[in-house]
Amino acid sequence: MIIERALAERLDAADPLAAFRDRFALGGDDQLIYLDGNSLGRPPKATLERLRALFEEEWQGRLIRGWAEWIELARRAGDVIAGGVVEARPGEVVVSDSTTVNLYKLAVAALDARPGRTVIVTDDDNFPTDQYVFAGLAEARGLRVRKIRTDIDAGVSLADVSAALDDTVALVSLSHVAYRSGAIADMAGITAAAHEAGALVLWDLSHSAGSVPVPLNSANVDLAVGCTYKHLNGGPGAPAFLYVREDLHTQLRQPIWGWFGQRDQFEMGNDYQPADSIERFLVGTPPVPGLYGALEGAGITAEAGIDAIYAKAQSLTELMVTLHDAWLAPLGFTLASPRDAAQRGAHVTLHHKQAWQVCQAWQARGVIPDFRTPERLRIGPAPLYTRHTDVYDGFARLRDLVAAGEHDAFPAERARVT
Amino acid sequence: MIIERALAERLDAADPLAAFRDRFALGGDDQLIYLDGNSLGRPPKATLERLRALFEEEWQGRLIRGWAEWIELARRAGDVIAGGVVEARPGEVVVSDSTTVNLYKLAVAALDARPGRTVIVTDDDNFPTDQYVFAGLAEARGLRVRKIRTDIDAGVSLADVSAALDDTVALVSLSHVAYRSGAIADMAGITAAAHEAGALVLWDLSHSAGSVPVPLNSANVDLAVGCTYKHLNGGPGAPAFLYVREDLHTQLRQPIWGWFGQRDQFEMGNDYQPADSIERFLVGTPPVPGLYGALEGAGITAEAGIDAIYAKAQSLTELMVTLHDAWLAPLGFTLASPRDAAQRGAHVTLHHKQAWQVCQAWQARGVIPDFRTPERLRIGPAPLYTRHTDVYDGFARLRDLVAAGEHDAFPAERARVT
Numbered sequence: 001m002i003i004e005r006a007l008a009e010r011l012d013a014a015d016p017l018a019a020f021r022d023r024f025a026l027g028g029d030d031q032l033i034y035l036d037g038n039s040l041g042r043p044p045k046a047t048l049e050r051l052r053a054l055f056e057e058e059w060q061g062r063l064i065r066g067w068a069e070w071i072e073l074a075r076r077a078g079d080v081i082a083g084g085v086v087e088a089r090p091g092e093v094v095v096s097d098s099t100t101v102n103l104y105k106l107a108v109a110a111l112d113a114r115p116g117r118t119v120i121v122t123d124d125d126n127f128p129t130d131q132y133v134f135a136g137l138a139e140a141r142g143l144r145v146r147k148i149r150t151d152i153d154a155g156v157s158l159a160d161v162s163a164a165l166d167d168t169v170a171l172v173s174l175s176h177v178a179y180r181s182g183a184i185a186d187m188a189g190i191t192a193a194a195h196e197a198g199a200l201v202l203w204d205l206s207h208s209a210g211s212v213p214v215p216l217n218s219a220n221v222d223l224a225v226g227c228t229y230k231h232l233n234g235g236p237g238a239p240a241f242l243y244v245r246e247d248l249h250t251q252l253r254q255p256i257w258g259w260f261g262q263r264d265q266f267e268m269g270n271d272y273q274p275a276d277s278i279e280r281f282l283v284g285t286p287p288v289p290g291l292y293g294a295l296e297g298a299g300i301t302a303e304a305g306i307d308a309i310y311a312k313a314q315s316l317t318e319l320m321v322t323l324h325d326a327w328l329a330p331l332g333f334t335l336a337s338p339r340d341a342a343q344r345g346a347h348v349t350l351h352h353k354q355a356w357q358v359c360q361a362w363q364a365r366g367v368i369p370d371f372r373t374p375e376r377l378r379i380g381p382a383p384l385y386t387r388h389t390d391v392y393d394g395f396a397r398l399r400d401l402v403a404a405g406e407h408d409a410f411p412a413e414r415a416r417v418t
Numbered sequence: 419m420i421i422e423r424a425l426a427e428r429l430d431a432a433d434p435l436a437a438f439r440d441r442f443a444l445g446g447d448d449q450l451i452y453l454d455g456n457s458l459g460r461p462p463k464a465t466l467e468r469l470r471a472l473f474e475e476e477w478q479g480r481l482i483r484g485w486a487e488w489i490e491l492a493r494r495a496g497d498v499i500a501g502g503v504v505e506a507r508p509g510e511v512v513v514s515d516s517t518t519v520n521l522y523k524l525a526v527a528a529l530d531a532r533p534g535r536t537v538i539v540t541d542d543d544n545f546p547t548d549q550y551v552f553a554g555l556a557e558a559r560g561l562r563v564r565k566i567r568t569d570i571d572a573g574v575s576l577a578d579v580s581a582a583l584d585d586t587v588a589l590v591s592l593s594h595v596a597y598r599s600g601a602i603a604d605m606a607g608i609t610a611a612a613h614e615a616g617a618l619v620l621w622d623l624s625h626s627a628g629s630v631p632v633p634l635n636s637a638n639v640d641l642a643v644g645c646t647y648k649h650l651n652g653g654p655g656a657p658a659f660l661y662v663r664e665d666l667h668t669q670l671r672q673p674i675w676g677w678f679g680q681r682d683q684f685e686m687g688n689d690y691q692p693a694d695s696i697e698r699f700l701v702g703t704p705p706v707p708g709l710y711g712a713l714e715g716a717g718i719t720a721e722a723g724i725d726a727i728y729a730k731a732q733s734l735t736e737l738m739v740t741l742h743d744a745w746l747a748p749l750g751f752t753l754a755s756p757r758d759a760a761q762r763g764a765h766v767t768l769h770h771k772q773a774w775q776v777c778q779a780w781q782a783r784g785v786i787p788d789f790r791t792p793e794r795l796r797i798g799p800a801p802l803y804t805r806h807t808d809v810y811d812g813f814a815r816l817r818d819l820v821a822a823g824e825h826d827a828f829p830a831e832r833a834r835v836t
Binding site: 025026027028029034036039040042043048051052054055056058059060061063064065066067070097098099100101104124127128129131132133135136140229235236237238239240255256257258259260261262267268269270271272283284285286287288289290291368370372373 | 443444445446447452454457458460461466469470472473474476477478479481482483484485488515516517518519522542545546547549550551553554558645647653654655656657658673674675676677678679680685686687688689690701702703704705706707708709786788790791
């Protein structure tokens with residue numbers, strides 16, 4: 001089947017977000033096609049300028065006095081996320097720690113709020129660090145993790161979650177967009193079912209924040225965590241964010257009592273009095289460069305608008321599915337993501353039995369995807385800076401290299417993969 | 419009493435570390451005297467260049483491929499600290515999270531290793547976040563915190579710690595250098611006494627790492643945490659480090675199970691298998707800018723040598739005590755730090771009943787100290803870039819402004835203080 005490049009060009013010409021590409025620093029390699037913005041987003045130019053000022057001016061010139069501004073960043077970045085990235089009220093989101101540490105803090109807070117209940121529900125395709133956190137908590141507290149068995153290409157269903165619920169369940173925690181397949185879970189339906197069973201819910205938004213609408217308020221979500229270095233373009237290792245619905249702020253306590261969660265922090269009192277606000281879920285001194293990265297990155301997403309970003313994500317992934325069907329399926333690829341665009345986030349995963357070799361060969365051809373076990377290419381065309389022609393050209397290179405057998409020349413055995 | 423500036427000039431001329439001042443970016447304000455490097459160290463020039471490369475080249479150009487190097491940074495920075503900042507073996511230190519999160523992780527690991535014991539010993543002048551962590555753990559686990567009552571100007575004594583020990587004590591945790599007075603605790607004596615009682619010890623090195631020798635190995639210390647943004651000059655919010663004695667690596671487990679603590683992290687297995695090494699005390703994705711800050715900052719400290727740094731710290735603080743006695747004591751100041759240089763870290767604290775007003779007036783005169791409750795100026799002349807003449811000139815300004823009553827014009831009520 002012939003698909004003309006002109007199709008991709010027409011889609012780009014009609015793209016309302018096209019101008020945002022120029023807001024990012026794209027490096028010097030014009031031939032490089034980056035399809036892994038869902039692992040590490042590209043740097044916004046504004047962020048690079050902000051970090052230059054932080055290091056060259058504020059740290060150097062303001063020194064300790066810089067904290068007069070830095071102390072507010074966790075909340076400022078949180079409010080930008082609450083207003084423009086996820087559906088949340090001001091004061092319900094704060095940027096802090098890593099996703100894993102935030103999962104731990106909020107999971108403990110939830111479990112403490114459901115004494116006597118003995119089960120954590122998650123799914124066996126949830127991101128590994130989520131599964132590890134819950135395993136650790138189960139062991140420490142004598143609980144059980146009930147893992148829903150999930151089709152790794154289709155995602156977790158409301159029916160499967162409902163079947164796992166009963167009055168022993170304290171907490172339900174799932175990823176909103178599956179890290180492997182990109183499948184979107186039914187946030188509203190699952191949250192309602194969990195509440196019906198008397199459980200609290202904790203959503204991991206790592207792959208949905210900045211890529212798809214996240215209806216935290218309208219779904220009445222209790223708790224959530226998310227990542228800022230993927231679709232929010234916060235930079236390598238930028239801190240995570242956490243969300244706690246406002247009526248829960250004073251009901252819940254997180255376990256790591258630290259000075260950034262303390263009311264009147266700089267009074268240096270000896271007794272812990274948690275703040276009444278979202279700040280009670282903070283712990284220690286935050287990484288200032290990463291806070292600026294999160295703030296600026298979330299700001300660009302908010303400016304573009306999550307609905308527009310999601311619409312473009314659907315357009316880009318739809319093109320990928322079309323090209324897969326036309327070019328790649330005959331070469332041994334299968335789609336390992338939902339075929340229905342409404343069920344997908346902003347990335348698509350393809351299975352190939354030599355996926356690791358194909359991944360290396362594709363990189364050698366100047367395209368950067370992600371490899372994921374088992375034998376999958378995870379391909380994320382970040383909507384803010386990826387063109388339809390990038391997808392077209394990248395997939396053409398993939399088709400050509402596999403048709404030519406170039407991947408057979410690369411090692412089948414994986415060394416450490418990031 | 420007349421003390422000539424020539425004294426300070428002679429000390430600077432003989433200073434073997436004098437050349438290190440040029441390794442730091444000192445900003446454009448030649449008149450500014452910075453005496454708060456113990457809260458936030460100045461930027462090393464090498465760090466600014468490294469961060470520029472990280473943001474402008476690696477993030478922008480290497481993108482996700484940058485992780486091939488970044489993934490090793492937590493351990494590389496840890497090994498620099500282990501080799502050149504604290505006395506520890508390679509593989510016993512890693513950079514991770516905030517000091518507070520690390521305190522929590524290691525305290526839980528220690529408490530789990532002493533089942534049946536019900537007491538955590540600390541002191542009531544320990545840094546507030548340490549006290550909060552232990553209060554939270556005591557509440558969660560039904561334990562008791564036994565707080566030694568400490569003279570806030572003299573620090574905690576071995577005798578006081580020994581009196582608090584018995585066979586109910588699971589963990590003893592103290593600061594090596596007291597955050598307020600700068601008093602150095604007897605690490606070897608207290609660790610031995612704790613071990614004698616069957617307890618584990620966890621030292622907070624936030625104010626000692628990079629300022630005084632830290633004999634972790636020769637004192638047979640079990641556990642420690644420390645800060646990299648103070649004397650190690652890692653930058654605002656740079657991550658903390660943690661130390662675990664190597665024979666304890668496989669005996670202890672920390673509670674926050676995450677993918678960076680997992681053996682074969684990128685196999686993405688569903689079951690948590692902690693690494694056998696110091697990496698098992700890691701949790702989630704680390705803040706890459708801060709890791710570079712810690713790495714470069716620790717490197718300069720290691721190059722200068724901690725014994726030389728400590729010798730200069732003693733010389734600088736000795737000059738401060740001399741100037742205090744001569745100039746400031748008659749103006750209502752008292753020394754709120756040990757008078758014996760061997761008992762002090764790299765900062766000195768002065769009490770004045772209008773300390774907050776004096777602090778503001780001193781800043782207006784171009785000198786930056788730190789304010790600490792109750793009514794104290796904390797003054798840290800970081801040895802790597804502070805000259806004896808800086809101390810002399812800064813104290814002269816302090817003497818003159820208080821003698822002139824300039825501080826009376828500043829608000830007595832404190833707003834939020836950083």
